[in-house]
Amino acid sequence: MSIPHVLVIPCSAQGHVIPFMAVSKCLIEHGVRVTFVNTDFIHRRVIDALADKDFLGDRIHLVSIPDGLGPGDDRNNFGILLEANFQVMPAKLEDLIRDIEEKEGPKITCLVADGNMGWALQVARKMNIPRAVFWPASAALWHWELAFQRIPIQHQMFQLALGMPTMNTAHLAWACVGDLAAQKTVFSLVVRNNKFLEVADWLICNSSPNFESAVLNFAPRILPVGPLLSSHWLESSAGYFWPEDSNCLKWLDQQPHKSVIYVAFGSFTVFYQIQFRELALGLELCNKPFLRVVRPDTTEEKDDAYPKGFKERISGRGKLVGWAPQQKVLAHASIACFVSHCGWNSTMEGASNGIPFLCWPYFTDQFLNETYISDMWRVGLRFKRDESGIIRRSEFKCKVDQLLDDVSFKIRSSDIKEKLAKVVDEGGESHKNFSDFIQWMKAL
Structure with missing residues (x-):
């Protein structure tokens, strides 16, 4: 059986690159080869921040493609960034995949894309590559973003199902980007992105059934595989945007x-x-x-x-x-x-x-x-x-x-720690979900 070769592509933010690096490390531990795709801008930051430039060796291959923005553009403006990504990155990703398969090999077994990078799934579909989505935030946030079909007219608290947390519409992703015009732009990007996600073979998230049982019961297609904290890789600084002060x-x-x-x-x-x-x-x-x-x-x-x-x-x-x-x-x-x-x-x-x-x-x-x-x-x-x-x-x-x-905070925190440890151990639900994902990948 050949070694699976997975291409992963996170959204261009620290809170996305780090969990994608955690996924990559877990894949490596299961004998999978990983090519990790950042934008050119983020790739430079990651390389500059690495404490040991050779630490990853041939275990995770770091590569990059352009993000569609110029050197002086504001990459903290997610509306502008995501639209530029959509206009430029699909063609660049397709070129990268062809280059990998023609010059280096082996072929890409599976593409794992950030839930905000749905266009990458369309590229994989075009190239007949199996597709998975990894969502690095909570399952509740993902479910809500998938559920909304229009921008709420006013700010209000809402709850999609009993047992799920309440949230203010003012805190949804598109509501935090400026004026109404900007919000409409980001919302349209979210709706378009959600449509792209329909071609995914797997939907996994960095969450735990101990954390979000109500959400996961309400949205059974979203499979928790977290928390993805790889103790074997704690010495690595890979994925951070700033050098660590150890x-x-x-x-x-x-x-x-x-x-x-x-x-x-x-x-x-x-x-x-x-x-x-x-x-x-x-x-x-x-x-x-x-x-x-x-x-x-x-x-x-x-x-x-x-x-x-x-x-x-x-x-x-x-x-x-x-x-x-x-x-x-x-x-x-x-x-x-x-x-x-x-x-x-x-x-x-x-x-x-x-x-x-x-x-x-x-x-x-x-x-x-x-x-x-x-x-x-x-x-x-x-x-x-x-x-x-x-x-x-x-x-x-x-x-x-x-x-x-108040000692009760310490007691409840310790209880959650124990529950999270069990769910990722052998026999736990997150462990089983990730193992099933690996087995599916190896069978491709």
Whole structure:
């Protein structure tokens, strides 16, 4: 039997590339060869951030194609980015597949595309390649995006089925991109993309039946295979857009058990100056050790954004890094809680390590994930904002104290950790779904 050769293609965002790398690592562990397709722009960022340029070797072949945008275009504008992708990338992907099969071999056994990259399935269908879709966010978000046929006229809470979380229409993907014209553009892209997904042979997602049983019962074609956290690959930095600062792990080694507040807001969250400073002063007010990830573009302030004297006052107690090896951080015995933007990857990683959350969502599905964390699983707390929309330092300290003083959060977090470990072990539903997927692929 020949070795399956899978081509994977994620959407051009950190929260998509990382879970696609996790899928790729799992495929590798099952004896599958992987060609990983990024855009040229993202490919350069991934290569530049790799701690060991030769780490992946021949296990995962990293390649790239143009995304349709110029060097100075705004790639954070998803409407513009996705439309450019659709106009340019299908032909480039087809050329890449032909080039791989003509010059390198072996042929592509299967294409695994991001749920936002439905056009790639059309390319695979044209070339008679079997097709799978991997959705890196929650099954609930995917089901909702598949279900909507028109833009909601007004912002309102909704629930598609009993047992599913509620969500505000203002937090759907197309509602977070600017004015009504821009929203209509993105919505039309979503509808068109959903149509493309109909040709998929498999629909899998990085979720767990322990997390989303009601959604998965309501949408049985979506198969959970998560959480996809590959412990054998924790030493890899592959897929990240910024170089990791692993020195923070040595600092964590010196901290007491369950004492450190870990603060990280993913790859998109940007703070106004006043909020950035209130968070800093809140951490100082807590008088506990903390590790905070601060990307270079976290705030628009060009000079030192911290309050005067802050770094000197927290010296020894606080650690500031540009990017952290998050899975290793969350698995560290010194971590007490996770102040998070509630991106799905962070949600899965924190829950898989039994860490209680303080929820600070920024946009789109992060508010849905906050609902899961605080209302349904009850492993975290929300912050209250003042009349200006700011989370004040006193509110921050109050919620940190409440979370850490209430042992029930730790108990429920540990319970979820155990359940998630079982579902990916042999005999668990996610393990079985992924094994079935692999067997289907090997039989092609």
